[in-house]
Amino acid sequence: MAVDGLLEGLGCTLTTNSYLWYMSNVLVIVWCIIHGKDHPLEVPEEPGYDQEIFGRFKERLEKIIGMKMSDHHLALIARMLDYTNKISGEKVDTVDVDPVYVQMLTYDLVAAMSRRVEIGFDRDRVLLEGLMNHMVPLVQRIRSHICIKDDIVGLLRPEERQLYPLVGQACTEVELLKDLNNEDEVAYLTICFMASIHRMRSVPYKKVLLACGHGYGTTTMLKETLLSEYQIRILDTLPIYRLSSFRDWTSVDLVLSTILIGQTLPKPCLVVNPLLQPEDRSAIEYMGIMKKTILSSYYSIEEKLSFLDPPTREKVMKVICKELGYQTALGFQDTKRFSSFLRFDCIRYKEGSMEWHEAVRISGAMLKEGGYIGEEYIEKILCFMEEKGFYAVTDGSFALLHAKGNAGVYRTGMSLLMTAESVVFGEKKARAIFCLASRDTKEHIPAVTALMRMIKNADLIPYLERCGSEEELYQTLLDREFEAL
Numbered sequence: 001m002a003v004d005g006l007l008e009g010l011g012c013t014l015t016t017n018s019y020l021w022y023m024s025n026v027l028v029i030v031w032c033i034i035h036g037k038d039h040p041l042e043v044p045e046e047p048g049y050d051q052e053i054f055g056r057f058k059e060r061l062e063k064i065i066g067m068k069m070s071d072h073h074l075a076l077i078a079r080m081l082d083y084t085n086k087i088s089g090e091k092v093d094t095v096d097v098d099p100v101y102v103q104m105l106t107y108d109l110v111a112a113m114s115r116r117v118e119i120g121f122d123r124d125r126v127l128l129e130g131l132m133n134h135m136v137p138l139v140q141r142i143r144s145h146i147c148i149k150d151d152i153v154g155l156l157r158p159e160e161r162q163l164y165p166l167v168g169q170a171c172t173e174v175e176l177l178k179d180l181n182n183e184d185e186v187a188y189l190t191i192c193f194m195a196s197i198h199r200m201r202s203v204p205y206k207k208v209l210l211a212c213g214h215g216y217g218t219t220t221m222l223k224e225t226l227l228s229e230y231q232i233r234i235l236d237t238l239p240i241y242r243l244s245s246f247r248d249w250t251s252v253d254l255v256l257s258t259i260l261i262g263q264t265l266p267k268p269c270l271v272v273n274p275l276l277q278p279e280d281r282s283a284i285e286y287m288g289i290m291k292k293t294i295l296s297s298y299y300s301i302e303e304k305l306s307f308l309d310p311p312t313r314e315k316v317m318k319v320i321c322k323e324l325g326y327q328t329a330l331g332f333q334d335t336k337r338f339s340s341f342l343r344f345d346c347i348r349y350k351e352g353s354m355e356w357h358e359a360v361r362i363s364g365a366m367l368k369e370g371g372y373i374g375e376e377y378i379e380k381i382l383c384f385m386e387e388k389g390f391y392a393v394t395d396g397s398f399a400l401l402h403a404k405g406n407a408g409v410y411r412t413g414m415s416l417l418m419t420a421e422s423v424v425f426g427e428k429k430a431r432a433i434f435c436l437a438s439r440d441t442k443e444h445i446p447a448v449t450a451l452m453r454m455i456k457n458a459d460l461i462p463y464l465e466r467c468g469s470e471e472e473l474y475q476t477l478l479d480r481e482f483e484a485l
Helices: 002-010 016-035 051-065 071-087 099-117 125-143 158-171 183-202 216-229 240-245 278-286 294-304 310-324 356-369 375-388 445-457 460-465 470-484
Strands: 206-212 232-239 254-257 269-271 347-350 398-401 413-425 428-437
Touching (some): 002 016, 016 051, 016 071, 099 125, 099 183, 099 445, 125 183, 158 183, 206 216, 206 240, 216 232, 347 356, 356 413, 356 428, 398 445, 413 460, 413 470, 460 470
Parallel strands (some): 206 232, 206 254, 347 413
Protein backbone atom coordinates (compact mmCIF):
# COMPACT_ATOMS: atom_id res chain seq x y z
CA MET A 1 0.00 0.00 0.00
CA ALA A 2 2.89 2.35 0.75
CA VAL A 3 4.44 1.73 -2.66
CA ASP A 4 1.07 2.08 -4.41
CA GLY A 5 0.62 5.43 -2.68
CA LEU A 6 4.08 6.52 -3.79
CA LEU A 7 3.40 5.60 -7.42
CA GLU A 8 0.01 7.30 -7.33
CA GLY A 9 1.52 10.46 -5.84
CA LEU A 10 4.16 10.53 -8.57
CA GLY A 11 1.62 9.79 -11.30
CA CYS A 12 3.72 6.78 -12.30
CA THR A 13 2.17 3.67 -13.90
CA LEU A 14 4.28 0.52 -14.23
CA THR A 15 3.68 -2.68 -16.18
CA THR A 16 2.94 -5.77 -14.10
CA ASN A 17 6.48 -7.10 -14.51
CA SER A 18 7.99 -3.70 -13.71
CA TYR A 19 5.80 -3.36 -10.59
CA LEU A 20 6.84 -6.79 -9.29
CA TRP A 21 10.47 -5.96 -10.01
CA TYR A 22 10.27 -2.67 -8.12
CA MET A 23 8.42 -4.23 -5.17
CA SER A 24 11.08 -6.94 -4.87
CA ASN A 25 13.81 -4.29 -4.74
CA VAL A 26 11.97 -2.24 -2.11
CA LEU A 27 11.58 -5.37 0.02
CA VAL A 28 15.31 -6.09 -0.28
CA ILE A 29 16.10 -2.56 0.94
CA VAL A 30 13.63 -2.97 3.82
CA TRP A 31 15.29 -6.29 4.74
CA CYS A 32 18.68 -4.57 4.81
CA ILE A 33 17.30 -1.83 7.09
CA ILE A 34 15.74 -4.30 9.51
CA HIS A 35 18.83 -6.51 9.70
CA GLY A 36 21.36 -3.71 9.69
CA LYS A 37 22.97 -4.87 6.45
CA ASP A 38 24.67 -2.78 3.79
CA HIS A 39 22.80 -2.79 0.50
CA PRO A 40 25.16 -3.95 -2.31
CA LEU A 41 24.08 -1.23 -4.73
CA GLU A 42 26.10 1.96 -4.73
CA VAL A 43 24.54 5.31 -5.58
CA PRO A 44 27.47 7.57 -6.60
CA GLU A 45 25.19 10.60 -6.93
CA GLU A 46 21.98 11.36 -5.10
CA PRO A 47 19.19 11.07 -7.69
CA GLY A 48 16.80 13.94 -8.11
CA TYR A 49 13.36 13.10 -6.74
CA ASP A 50 10.26 14.76 -5.34
CA GLN A 51 11.23 15.43 -1.71
CA GLU A 52 7.66 15.97 -0.52
CA ILE A 53 6.15 12.80 -2.03
CA PHE A 54 9.10 10.61 -1.09
CA GLY A 55 9.15 12.21 2.35
CA ARG A 56 5.53 11.08 2.98
CA PHE A 57 6.47 7.63 1.70
CA LYS A 58 9.43 7.51 4.12
CA GLU A 59 7.21 8.37 7.10
CA ARG A 60 4.70 5.70 6.15
CA LEU A 61 7.36 3.05 5.59
CA GLU A 62 9.01 3.85 8.93
CA LYS A 63 5.69 3.22 10.71
CA ILE A 64 5.26 -0.08 8.86
CA ILE A 65 8.70 -1.46 9.75
CA GLY A 66 8.97 0.25 13.13
CA MET A 67 12.43 1.60 12.38
CA LYS A 68 14.02 4.79 11.07
CA MET A 69 15.41 4.76 7.55
CA SER A 70 18.31 6.90 6.38
CA ASP A 71 18.36 9.38 3.51
CA HIS A 72 20.69 6.94 1.73
CA HIS A 73 18.05 4.22 1.86
CA LEU A 74 15.45 6.64 0.54
CA ALA A 75 17.83 7.61 -2.27
CA LEU A 76 18.18 3.91 -3.10
CA ILE A 77 14.41 3.52 -3.35
CA ALA A 78 14.19 6.60 -5.55
CA ARG A 79 17.03 5.35 -7.76
CA MET A 80 15.32 1.95 -8.05
CA LEU A 81 12.11 3.58 -9.26
CA ASP A 82 14.01 5.65 -11.81
CA TYR A 83 15.88 2.53 -12.93
CA THR A 84 12.68 0.44 -13.12
CA ASN A 85 10.86 3.11 -15.07
CA LYS A 86 13.64 3.25 -17.65
CA ILE A 87 14.94 -0.29 -17.84
CA SER A 88 12.40 -2.95 -17.01
CA GLY A 89 9.61 -1.88 -19.34
CA GLU A 90 8.31 -4.43 -21.81
CA LYS A 91 8.99 -2.36 -24.94
CA VAL A 92 12.57 -1.60 -25.83
CA ASP A 93 11.63 1.64 -27.58
CA THR A 94 10.42 3.06 -24.23
CA VAL A 95 13.94 2.79 -22.84
CA ASP A 96 16.47 5.60 -23.13
CA VAL A 97 18.92 3.24 -24.84
CA ASP A 98 18.88 3.14 -28.61
CA PRO A 99 18.13 -0.40 -29.91
CA VAL A 100 20.31 -0.05 -33.01
CA TYR A 101 23.23 1.00 -30.82
CA VAL A 102 22.58 -2.01 -28.58
CA GLN A 103 22.64 -4.32 -31.61
CA MET A 104 25.92 -2.83 -32.81
CA LEU A 105 27.51 -3.30 -29.39
CA THR A 106 26.23 -6.89 -29.27
CA TYR A 107 27.56 -7.80 -32.71
CA ASP A 108 30.89 -6.13 -31.98
CA LEU A 109 31.25 -8.15 -28.78
CA VAL A 110 30.22 -11.40 -30.48
CA ALA A 111 32.67 -10.76 -33.33
CA ALA A 112 35.48 -10.00 -30.89
CA MET A 113 34.79 -13.19 -28.95
CA SER A 114 34.55 -15.23 -32.16
CA ARG A 115 38.02 -14.05 -33.16
CA ARG A 116 39.56 -14.77 -29.78
CA VAL A 117 38.01 -18.19 -29.20
CA GLU A 118 37.78 -19.12 -32.91
CA ILE A 119 34.14 -20.13 -32.52
CA GLY A 120 31.29 -18.90 -34.73
CA PHE A 121 29.19 -17.39 -31.94
CA ASP A 122 27.24 -15.39 -34.51
CA ARG A 123 25.45 -18.64 -35.45
CA ASP A 124 23.74 -18.81 -32.08
CA ARG A 125 20.51 -16.83 -32.25
CA VAL A 126 19.73 -17.55 -28.61
CA LEU A 127 23.03 -15.93 -27.64
CA LEU A 128 22.42 -12.87 -29.84
CA GLU A 129 18.91 -12.30 -28.49
CA GLY A 130 20.00 -12.91 -24.92
CA LEU A 131 22.95 -10.54 -25.17
CA MET A 132 20.82 -7.81 -26.75
CA ASN A 133 18.32 -8.07 -23.88
CA HIS A 134 21.17 -8.01 -21.35
CA MET A 135 22.95 -5.15 -23.11
CA VAL A 136 20.13 -2.63 -22.54
CA PRO A 137 20.37 -2.54 -18.72
CA LEU A 138 24.16 -2.97 -18.95
CA VAL A 139 24.44 0.20 -21.06
CA GLN A 140 22.16 2.01 -18.64
CA ARG A 141 24.26 0.89 -15.65
CA ILE A 142 27.48 2.02 -17.33
CA ARG A 143 26.04 5.43 -18.19
CA SER A 144 24.54 5.85 -14.71
CA HIS A 145 27.78 4.70 -13.01
CA ILE A 146 25.90 1.90 -11.24
CA CYS A 147 28.28 -0.74 -9.89
CA ILE A 148 26.83 -4.20 -9.15
CA LYS A 149 28.34 -6.45 -6.49
CA ASP A 150 26.98 -9.98 -6.83
CA ASP A 151 30.23 -11.99 -6.42
CA ILE A 152 29.44 -13.84 -9.65
CA VAL A 153 33.16 -14.35 -10.32
CA GLY A 154 33.35 -16.58 -7.26
CA LEU A 155 30.59 -18.78 -8.66
CA LEU A 156 32.26 -19.43 -12.01
CA ARG A 157 33.18 -23.03 -12.71
CA PRO A 158 36.70 -23.97 -13.91
CA GLU A 159 35.79 -23.93 -17.62
CA GLU A 160 34.08 -20.56 -17.23
CA ARG A 161 37.14 -19.20 -15.41
CA GLN A 162 39.21 -20.07 -18.47
CA LEU A 163 36.79 -18.14 -20.68
CA TYR A 164 36.46 -15.17 -18.29
CA PRO A 165 39.73 -13.32 -19.20
CA LEU A 166 38.97 -13.73 -22.92
CA VAL A 167 35.58 -12.06 -22.45
CA GLY A 168 37.31 -9.24 -20.60
CA GLN A 169 39.78 -8.82 -23.46
CA ALA A 170 36.95 -8.86 -26.02
CA CYS A 171 35.17 -6.09 -24.09
CA THR A 172 38.23 -3.85 -24.56
CA GLU A 173 37.61 -3.97 -28.32
CA VAL A 174 34.02 -2.70 -28.04
CA GLU A 175 32.97 0.92 -27.69
CA LEU A 176 31.49 1.70 -24.26
CA LEU A 177 32.44 -1.74 -22.94
CA LYS A 178 36.17 -0.99 -23.16
CA ASP A 179 35.96 0.90 -19.86
CA LEU A 180 33.97 -1.86 -18.13
CA ASN A 181 35.96 -2.56 -14.97
CA ASN A 182 33.25 -4.40 -13.02
CA GLU A 183 34.24 -8.07 -12.65
CA ASP A 184 30.66 -9.24 -12.08
CA GLU A 185 29.46 -7.61 -15.33
CA VAL A 186 32.17 -9.47 -17.25
CA ALA A 187 31.24 -12.66 -15.39
CA TYR A 188 27.62 -12.36 -16.49
CA LEU A 189 28.76 -12.02 -20.11
CA THR A 190 31.07 -15.01 -19.62
CA ILE A 191 28.13 -17.15 -18.51
CA CYS A 192 26.22 -16.16 -21.68
CA PHE A 193 29.08 -17.23 -23.94
CA MET A 194 29.71 -20.46 -22.03
CA ALA A 195 26.00 -21.32 -22.34
CA SER A 196 26.35 -20.81 -26.09
CA ILE A 197 29.28 -23.23 -26.20
CA HIS A 198 27.22 -25.82 -24.32
CA ARG A 199 24.32 -25.37 -26.75
CA MET A 200 26.60 -25.95 -29.73
CA ARG A 201 27.96 -29.06 -28.08
CA SER A 202 24.55 -30.59 -27.50
CA VAL A 203 22.44 -29.77 -30.60
CA PRO A 204 20.65 -33.07 -31.42
CA TYR A 205 20.80 -34.69 -34.84
CA LYS A 206 17.43 -35.24 -36.54
CA LYS A 207 16.59 -38.72 -37.82
CA VAL A 208 15.48 -38.48 -41.44
CA LEU A 209 13.90 -40.92 -43.86
CA LEU A 210 14.60 -40.13 -47.54
CA ALA A 211 11.86 -40.85 -50.06
CA CYS A 212 13.07 -41.31 -53.63
CA GLY A 213 10.95 -40.25 -56.57
CA HIS A 214 13.39 -39.58 -59.39
CA GLY A 215 15.70 -42.53 -58.90
CA TYR A 216 18.49 -43.43 -56.57
CA GLY A 217 21.03 -41.30 -58.43
CA THR A 218 19.37 -37.97 -57.59
CA THR A 219 18.60 -39.13 -54.05
CA THR A 220 22.23 -40.11 -53.51
CA MET A 221 23.24 -36.63 -54.62
CA LEU A 222 20.73 -35.11 -52.18
CA LYS A 223 21.89 -37.46 -49.43
CA GLU A 224 25.52 -36.35 -49.77
CA THR A 225 24.48 -32.69 -49.59
CA LEU A 226 22.33 -33.25 -46.51
CA LEU A 227 24.98 -35.23 -44.65
CA SER A 228 27.67 -32.65 -45.36
CA GLU A 229 25.60 -29.58 -44.48
CA TYR A 230 23.05 -30.56 -41.82
CA GLN A 231 22.96 -32.26 -38.44
CA ILE A 232 20.95 -35.32 -39.46
CA ARG A 233 21.04 -39.10 -39.36
CA ILE A 234 19.62 -40.69 -42.52
CA LEU A 235 17.90 -43.89 -41.41
CA ASP A 236 17.10 -45.23 -44.86
CA THR A 237 16.39 -44.32 -48.48
CA LEU A 238 13.15 -45.73 -49.88
CA PRO A 239 11.21 -45.40 -53.13
CA ILE A 240 7.79 -43.77 -52.77
CA TYR A 241 5.84 -47.03 -53.14
CA ARG A 242 7.60 -48.60 -50.14
CA LEU A 243 6.56 -45.89 -47.68
CA SER A 244 3.18 -47.56 -47.12
CA SER A 245 4.91 -50.72 -45.87
CA PHE A 246 7.45 -48.93 -43.67
CA ARG A 247 6.86 -49.79 -40.01
CA ASP A 248 9.53 -48.19 -37.81
CA TRP A 249 7.99 -44.70 -37.69
CA THR A 250 8.85 -44.19 -34.00
CA SER A 251 12.51 -43.71 -34.93
CA VAL A 252 11.78 -41.10 -37.63
CA ASP A 253 11.65 -37.32 -37.02
CA LEU A 254 11.07 -36.18 -40.60
CA VAL A 255 10.58 -37.47 -44.14
CA LEU A 256 12.38 -35.68 -46.97
CA SER A 257 11.19 -36.42 -50.50
CA THR A 258 12.17 -35.28 -53.98
CA ILE A 259 8.61 -35.72 -55.26
CA LEU A 260 5.10 -35.11 -53.94
CA ILE A 261 3.78 -38.01 -51.84
CA GLY A 262 0.15 -38.91 -52.50
CA GLN A 263 -0.52 -40.38 -49.06
CA THR A 264 -0.72 -39.33 -45.43
CA LEU A 265 2.31 -40.21 -43.36
CA PRO A 266 2.57 -40.46 -39.56
CA LYS A 267 5.52 -38.03 -39.52
CA PRO A 268 6.04 -34.57 -41.12
CA CYS A 269 7.10 -34.62 -44.75
CA LEU A 270 8.99 -32.00 -46.72
CA VAL A 271 9.41 -31.99 -50.51
CA VAL A 272 12.71 -30.55 -51.75
CA ASN A 273 14.62 -30.29 -55.01
CA PRO A 274 17.41 -32.85 -55.61
CA LEU A 275 19.74 -29.84 -55.93
CA LEU A 276 18.80 -27.83 -52.86
CA GLN A 277 17.56 -24.32 -53.61
CA PRO A 278 17.53 -21.39 -51.12
CA GLU A 279 13.84 -21.97 -50.41
CA ASP A 280 14.58 -25.66 -49.70
CA ARG A 281 17.28 -24.73 -47.19
CA SER A 282 14.98 -22.24 -45.46
CA ALA A 283 12.25 -24.90 -45.21
CA ILE A 284 14.68 -27.50 -43.86
CA GLU A 285 15.89 -25.14 -41.14
CA TYR A 286 12.28 -24.15 -40.37
CA MET A 287 11.59 -27.83 -39.66
CA GLY A 288 14.20 -27.69 -36.90
CA ILE A 289 17.16 -29.24 -38.72
CA MET A 290 20.28 -27.33 -37.74
CA LYS A 291 23.11 -26.60 -40.12
CA LYS A 292 26.19 -28.65 -39.43
CA THR A 293 28.76 -26.23 -38.13
CA ILE A 294 32.34 -27.43 -38.14
CA LEU A 295 32.34 -26.52 -34.47
CA SER A 296 29.59 -29.04 -33.71
CA SER A 297 31.56 -31.69 -35.59
CA TYR A 298 34.60 -30.76 -33.52
CA TYR A 299 32.78 -31.33 -30.23
CA SER A 300 31.13 -34.49 -31.55
CA ILE A 301 34.53 -35.95 -32.42
CA GLU A 302 35.90 -34.90 -29.03
CA GLU A 303 33.10 -36.80 -27.28
CA LYS A 304 33.71 -39.94 -29.35
CA LEU A 305 37.41 -39.94 -28.40
CA SER A 306 36.63 -40.40 -24.70
CA PHE A 307 38.30 -43.87 -24.81
CA LEU A 308 41.70 -42.15 -25.15
CA ASP A 309 43.63 -40.90 -22.16
CA PRO A 310 43.45 -37.08 -21.74
CA PRO A 311 46.95 -36.20 -23.05
CA THR A 312 46.49 -38.35 -26.18
CA ARG A 313 42.99 -37.02 -26.78
CA GLU A 314 44.27 -33.46 -26.50
CA LYS A 315 46.98 -34.14 -29.11
CA VAL A 316 44.46 -35.74 -31.48
CA MET A 317 42.01 -32.85 -31.06
CA LYS A 318 44.72 -30.31 -31.87
CA VAL A 319 45.35 -32.10 -35.16
CA ILE A 320 41.62 -32.26 -35.91
CA CYS A 321 41.17 -28.61 -34.98
CA LYS A 322 43.95 -27.61 -37.37
CA GLU A 323 42.60 -29.78 -40.19
CA LEU A 324 38.97 -28.68 -39.72
CA GLY A 325 39.89 -25.01 -39.51
CA TYR A 326 36.53 -24.40 -37.89
CA GLN A 327 37.38 -20.76 -37.25
CA THR A 328 36.96 -20.04 -40.96
CA ALA A 329 33.41 -21.37 -41.18
CA LEU A 330 30.89 -18.58 -41.58
CA GLY A 331 27.16 -18.88 -41.38
CA PHE A 332 24.21 -16.73 -42.34
CA GLN A 333 20.73 -17.55 -41.15
CA ASP A 334 18.65 -14.49 -41.91
CA THR A 335 16.06 -14.99 -44.62
CA LYS A 336 16.23 -11.40 -45.93
CA ARG A 337 19.31 -10.42 -47.89
CA PHE A 338 21.01 -7.11 -47.24
CA SER A 339 20.49 -6.10 -50.88
CA SER A 340 16.73 -6.21 -50.29
CA PHE A 341 17.12 -3.33 -47.80
CA LEU A 342 19.68 -1.21 -49.65
CA ARG A 343 18.81 -0.71 -53.31
CA PHE A 344 20.84 0.91 -56.08
CA ASP A 345 18.75 4.11 -56.17
CA CYS A 346 19.63 4.75 -52.49
CA ILE A 347 23.41 4.82 -53.09
CA ARG A 348 25.40 7.99 -53.74
CA TYR A 349 29.10 8.73 -54.24
CA LYS A 350 30.13 12.34 -53.49
CA GLU A 351 33.38 14.14 -54.23
CA GLY A 352 34.69 16.95 -52.05
CA SER A 353 34.22 17.65 -48.36
CA MET A 354 31.05 18.22 -46.36
CA GLU A 355 29.92 18.73 -42.78
CA TRP A 356 28.05 15.99 -40.96
CA HIS A 357 24.74 17.91 -41.09
CA GLU A 358 24.92 17.91 -44.88
CA ALA A 359 25.81 14.21 -44.92
CA VAL A 360 22.74 13.46 -42.81
CA ARG A 361 20.47 15.44 -45.14
CA ILE A 362 21.86 13.78 -48.29
CA SER A 363 21.53 10.33 -46.73
CA GLY A 364 17.98 11.02 -45.60
CA ALA A 365 17.00 12.63 -48.90
CA MET A 366 17.70 9.36 -50.75
CA LEU A 367 15.27 7.51 -48.48
CA LYS A 368 12.73 10.32 -48.75
CA GLU A 369 12.88 10.28 -52.57
CA GLY A 370 12.39 6.51 -52.48
CA GLY A 371 9.22 6.84 -50.40
CA TYR A 372 10.76 5.30 -47.27
CA ILE A 373 10.54 8.32 -44.95
CA GLY A 374 9.19 11.84 -44.62
CA GLU A 375 11.10 15.05 -43.90
CA GLU A 376 10.34 14.80 -40.18
CA TYR A 377 12.46 11.65 -39.88
CA ILE A 378 15.51 13.50 -41.24
CA GLU A 379 14.99 16.26 -38.68
CA LYS A 380 14.67 13.63 -35.95
CA ILE A 381 18.03 12.14 -36.97
CA LEU A 382 19.69 15.55 -36.67
CA CYS A 383 18.09 16.24 -33.28
CA PHE A 384 18.91 12.76 -32.04
CA MET A 385 22.60 13.09 -32.95
CA GLU A 386 22.86 16.58 -31.46
CA GLU A 387 21.30 15.30 -28.24
CA LYS A 388 22.99 11.88 -27.91
CA GLY A 389 26.26 12.49 -29.73
CA PHE A 390 28.05 10.36 -32.32
CA TYR A 391 28.11 6.93 -30.67
CA ALA A 392 26.66 5.44 -33.90
CA VAL A 393 29.88 6.42 -35.72
CA THR A 394 32.75 3.95 -35.68
CA ASP A 395 35.84 6.11 -36.04
CA GLY A 396 37.72 5.55 -39.28
CA SER A 397 35.16 3.02 -40.49
CA PHE A 398 31.44 3.80 -40.94
CA ALA A 399 28.42 5.63 -39.55
CA LEU A 400 24.93 4.19 -39.10
CA LEU A 401 22.49 7.11 -38.94
CA HIS A 402 18.99 6.68 -37.50
CA ALA A 403 16.44 8.42 -35.34
CA LYS A 404 14.69 7.18 -32.23
CA GLY A 405 11.27 5.70 -32.92
CA ASN A 406 9.47 5.18 -36.22
CA ALA A 407 7.54 8.42 -36.63
CA GLY A 408 7.87 9.52 -40.25
CA VAL A 409 8.90 6.06 -41.50
CA TYR A 410 6.71 4.54 -44.21
CA ARG A 411 8.86 1.57 -45.22
CA THR A 412 11.95 -0.11 -43.82
CA GLY A 413 15.05 0.65 -45.87
CA MET A 414 18.60 1.89 -45.91
CA SER A 415 20.79 4.29 -47.88
CA LEU A 416 24.55 4.56 -48.39
CA LEU A 417 26.47 7.79 -48.88
CA MET A 418 30.13 7.25 -49.77
CA THR A 419 32.33 10.34 -49.68
CA ALA A 420 35.71 10.88 -51.29
CA GLU A 421 36.86 12.72 -48.15
CA SER A 422 36.06 11.74 -44.58
CA VAL A 423 33.11 13.42 -42.88
CA VAL A 424 33.96 14.65 -39.38
CA PHE A 425 31.54 13.74 -36.59
CA GLY A 426 32.91 15.47 -33.49
CA GLU A 427 36.15 13.63 -32.75
CA LYS A 428 35.33 10.82 -35.18
CA LYS A 429 35.33 10.54 -38.93
CA ALA A 430 33.98 8.16 -41.57
CA ARG A 431 33.51 7.94 -45.32
CA ALA A 432 30.86 5.20 -45.47
CA ILE A 433 27.60 6.62 -44.12
CA PHE A 434 24.59 4.32 -43.86
CA CYS A 435 21.16 5.70 -42.98
CA LEU A 436 18.55 3.33 -41.53
CA ALA A 437 14.77 3.70 -41.32
CA SER A 438 12.65 1.02 -39.67
CA ARG A 439 8.89 0.79 -39.26
CA ASP A 440 9.23 -0.98 -35.91
CA THR A 441 11.86 -2.24 -33.45
CA LYS A 442 12.32 -5.58 -35.23
CA GLU A 443 11.98 -5.16 -39.00
CA HIS A 444 15.48 -3.68 -39.40
CA ILE A 445 17.26 -6.46 -37.49
CA PRO A 446 18.09 -8.61 -40.57
CA ALA A 447 19.60 -5.54 -42.26
CA VAL A 448 21.75 -4.62 -39.26
CA THR A 449 22.74 -8.26 -38.78
CA ALA A 450 23.78 -8.58 -42.43
CA LEU A 451 25.67 -5.27 -42.35
CA MET A 452 27.61 -6.28 -39.24
CA ARG A 453 28.52 -9.64 -40.82
CA MET A 454 29.73 -7.97 -43.99
CA ILE A 455 31.82 -5.47 -42.03
CA LYS A 456 33.31 -8.04 -39.64
CA ASN A 457 33.61 -11.09 -41.88
CA ALA A 458 34.03 -9.71 -45.39
CA ASP A 459 36.01 -6.45 -44.86
CA LEU A 460 33.20 -4.42 -46.40
CA ILE A 461 34.43 -0.92 -45.54
CA PRO A 462 37.93 -1.16 -47.11
CA TYR A 463 36.35 -2.49 -50.30
CA LEU A 464 33.80 0.36 -50.36
CA GLU A 465 36.55 2.93 -49.83
CA ARG A 466 38.24 1.77 -53.04
CA CYS A 467 35.09 2.50 -55.10
CA GLY A 468 34.61 5.64 -57.15
CA SER A 469 31.02 5.40 -58.42
CA GLU A 470 27.55 4.22 -57.45
CA GLU A 471 27.85 1.24 -59.79
CA GLU A 472 31.09 0.09 -58.15
CA LEU A 473 29.59 0.56 -54.69
CA TYR A 474 26.52 -1.51 -55.51
CA GLN A 475 28.53 -4.32 -57.09
CA THR A 476 30.89 -4.35 -54.12
CA LEU A 477 27.94 -4.65 -51.73
CA LEU A 478 26.62 -7.63 -53.69
CA ASP A 479 30.07 -9.26 -53.79
CA ARG A 480 30.69 -8.74 -50.06
CA GLU A 481 27.18 -9.97 -49.25
CA PHE A 482 27.89 -13.19 -51.14
CA GLU A 483 31.24 -13.49 -49.39
CA ALA A 484 29.58 -13.17 -45.96
CA LEU A 485 26.93 -15.83 -46.67
